[in-house]
Amino acid sequence: MVNLRPNLGGLLALALFSTGTLARVCKPRDVPITYEAEDALLTGTTIDTAQAGFTGTGYVTGFDESTDKVTFTVSSPSQKLYDLSIRAAAIYGDKRTHVILNNGAASEVYFAASTSFQSVPAGQVLLHAGENTIDIVNNWGWYLIDSITLTPSAPRPPPQINANLNNPAANxxxxxxxxxxxxxxxxxxxxxxxxxxxxxxxxxxxxxxxxxxxxxxxxxxxxxxxxxxxxxxxxxxxxxxxxxxxxxxxxxxxxxxxxxxxxxxxxxxxxxxxxxxxxxxxxxxxxxxxxxxxxxxxxxxxxxxxxxxxxxxxxxxxxxxxxxxxxxxxxxxxxxxxxxxxxxxxxxxxxxxxxxxxxxxxxxxxxxxxxxxxxxxxxxxxxxxxxxxxxxxxxxxxxxxxxxxxxxxxxxxxxxxxxxxxxxxxxxxxxxxxxxxxxxxxxxxxxxxxxxxxxxxxxxxxxxxxxxxxxxx
Known part of the structure; x- marks a missing residue:
């Protein structure tokens, strides 16, 4: 399933059909792109609108069983590394979720307790050329997912590691x-x-x-x-x-x-x-x-x-x-x-x-x-x-x-x-x-x-x- 509502803000990529209608391009390129959770594939979860502050037409809730998840399908023109952020609301206290790329390794993301939706850094994803899936899977559960955003990762600069130990008497x-x-x-x-x-x-x-x-x-x-x-x-x-x-x-x-x-x-x-x-x-x-x-x-x-x-x-x-x-x-x-x-x-x-x-x-x-x-x-x-x-x-x-x-x-x-x-x-x-x-x-x-x-x-x-x-x- 391809997400139908990527939101590029002021940089929204649009393509013109010969009929004059507009088609949205759903591929991460060189600008941040946002995918709404309500347009993703839902497994054991549901769409709701009761919590104020969501973007799009709703958000996803119902993460209460171990298999509950939301699956985003995104495309990339080539293999590329992206920063991932998740817009979520941990309205029931601190929570942790699992993020799984292309049914592979899981990473754990922490949501600090919040009464509103917040953008949470969620590490990076290495997308291969073509379609990719990004699953947000229950783990602790009991949080709300509004959207995800992918931003091309910048090269990591050389670290400036401290030359010495803090203890001046270190042996x-x-x-x-x-x-x-x-x-x-x-x-x-x-x-x-x-x-x-x-x-x-x-x-x-x-x-x-x-x-x-x-x-x-x-x-x-x-x-x-x-x-x-x-x-x-x-x-x-x-x-x-x-x-x-x-x-x-x-x-x-x-x-x-x-x-x-x-x-x-x-x-x-x-x-x-x-x-x-x-x-x-x-x-x-x-x-x-x-x-x-x-x-x-x-x-x-x-x-x-x-x-x-x-x-x-x-x-x-x-x-x-x-x-x-x-x-x-x-x-x-x-x-x-x-x-x-x-x-x-x-x-x-x-x-x-x-x-x-x-x-x-x-x-x-x-x-x-x-x-x-x-x-x-x-x-x-x-x-x-x-x-x-x-x-x-x-x-x-x-x-x-x-x-x-x-x-x-x-x-x-x-x-x-x-x-x-x-x-x-x-x-x-x-x-x-x-x-x-x-x-x-x-x-x-x-x-x-x-x-x-x-x-x-x-x-x-x-x-x-x-x-x-x-x-x-």
């Missing part, structure tokens, strides 16, 4: 790693995997070992240790470092206190907002001397012990605490951006200044500007993306370029599907590294087939462990 290990990362940024991507065991599994499947291994300090959280957990992440990190690899570290921080420990929310799920009544905003407002504040410091100091082990072993760390804060599903983000940023600054001061941890490269892990703690304490920007199809994740990449003003390197720190290198290059999505999550993702054909992993790990654009040996020099 030689951290400086060497940062310099190496700057040297490959935009030219190659580091392959990465969560957990050493799964990195070794990839080597068995592809003949190539990931350049980067990510580990989790979760089981060193005091509220878990007191219940019997024994962490092994530090040993795994040192093992990968000793074979010439690069290490990333996150921390699923089990709440210091207030774990529900019910049948629905066991104590080991205490990093989730749903599993604890720990209130970070109240704790920080109470300040030093408050019992819960003291527990926060206790926890940070416990993690500092483990990070010092890595520093003593000569391991520079891509340190990614407080990940996915803006989602709100972890307690450190449950009270909004201000407490999360304050906690980040407390972490930075306690670990860098108080504990003298100078092997850390600080990696922020959210895309929304209101959550950003600032350039002074962030060395690298990152995001976690769980979308099937092994796509380039260009929406989030573009959002992070905007957030960091193209002065910070950008990483796909946690993904469900490893990105295909040809798509990364075509979309100019120059991620510094990707790291696929472990069990149920890396070994799941719906997310990553062995064939796809072989394509990725044996591609010249992707750096593996054997190809980064000697990175310090």
């Amino acid at each position: 030689s290990d951290a400086k060497a790693l940062y310099a190496y990362l700057r040297s490959i940024y935009g030219k190659k991507i580091l392959s990465g995997q969560q957990e050493l065991s799964w990195a070794n599994w990839i080597a068995q499947q592809t003949g190539k070992t990931p350049a980067l291994v990510a580990v989790d300090l979760m089981d060193y959280s005091p509220s878990r240790v007191e219940r019997g957990t024994v962490g092994t992440a530090v040993e795994e990190a040192i093992t990968h470092h000793n074979r010439g690899g690069i290490v990333s570290v996150l921390w699923h921080w089990n709440a210091p206190v207030g774990l529900y420990d019910t049948e629905e929310n066991k104590w080991w799920s205490g990093f989730y907002t749903r599993a604890t009544d720990f209130d970070i905003a109240a704790t920080l407002a109470a300040g030093p001397g408050n019992a819960n504040y003291t527990l926060i410091i206790r926890d940070i100091d416990a993690i500092a012990v483990q990070l010092k082990r890595l520093q003593s072993a000569g391991v520079p760390v891509l340190w990614r605490p407080l990940h996915e804060a803006e989602g709100g599903w972890f307690w450190w983000g449950a009270k909004g951006p201000e407490p999360a940023k304050e906690l980040w600054n407390l972490l930075y001061e306690r670990l860098t200044v108080h504990h003298g941890l100078n092997n850390l490269i600080w990696v922020w892990n959210s895309v929304l500007p209101e959550w950003y703690p600032g350039d002074e304490t962030v060395d690298i920007l990152s995001v976690d993306v769980y979308a099937q199809g092994n796509g380039p994740m260009s929406t989030q990449f573009n959002e992070l370029i905007e957030l960091g003003k193209d002065k910070k390197m950008i990483a796909a720190a946690e993904v469900g599907a490893a990105p295909l290198p040809d798509l990364l290059q075509a979309y100019q999505a120059n991620w510094l590294w990707f790291a696929v999550w472990g069990d149920s993702f890396i070994n799941n054909v719906e997310w990553n087939s062995v064939e796809t992993l072989n394509t990725i790990y044996n591609h010249e654009y992707v750096l593996t462990l054997d190809e980064i040996q000697g990175w310090r020099g």
Whole structure:
């Protein structure tokens, strides 16, 4: 089905038939072109006019089942990259949708809560010559879609990446790693995997070992240790470092206190907002001397012990605490951006200044500007993306370029599907590294087939462990 109402504004392309009637040209060219949702193919969705502010004759609603979607059919005279924006209204709160081009890779687009229709940047689409389909598929659902707009993408200018780490006392290990990362940024991507065991599994499947291994300090959280957990992440990190690899570290921080420990929310799920009544905003407002504040410091100091082990072993760390804060599903983000940023600054001061941890490269892990703690304490920007199809994740990449003003390197720190290198290059999505999550993702054909992993790990654009040996020099 070809959309019948592309709206080019003042630049509307019109063609004259011999009868004198006007026919609308439905092909993206060198100007923005808008396609109305009510003219697209609807699956499980309906047209409505109750919400004011729509363009055209209506908008599409009824995204409440997993298969509900609206399909736009657009033509392109040649293969070309376009910026995509979606005019949507998230009148029921923050939402996320999936965008799928030509039944291929899915990308995830965030709609901030709004009482009116807003144009939302939705990354890029690489249209091939001829007809293409763009699906907007339910995902979270409960939003309204008014239209999409395609604009030819401008060439991406060279990044102006900060030359130095923020910590003036950064040690030689951290400086060497940062310099190496700057040297490959935009030219190659580091392959990465969560957990050493799964990195070794990839080597068995592809003949190539990931350049980067990510580990989790979760089981060193005091509220878990007191219940019997024994962490092994530090040993795994040192093992990968000793074979010439690069290490990333996150921390699923089990709440210091207030774990529900019910049948629905066991104590080991205490990093989730749903599993604890720990209130970070109240704790920080109470300040030093408050019992819960003291527990926060206790926890940070416990993690500092483990990070010092890595520093003593000569391991520079891509340190990614407080990940996915803006989602709100972890307690450190449950009270909004201000407490999360304050906690980040407390972490930075306690670990860098108080504990003298100078092997850390600080990696922020959210895309929304209101959550950003600032350039002074962030060395690298990152995001976690769980979308099937092994796509380039260009929406989030573009959002992070905007957030960091193209002065910070950008990483796909946690993904469900490893990105295909040809798509990364075509979309100019120059991620510094990707790291696929472990069990149920890396070994799941719906997310990553062995064939796809072989394509990725044996591609010249992707750096593996054997190809980064000697990175310090």
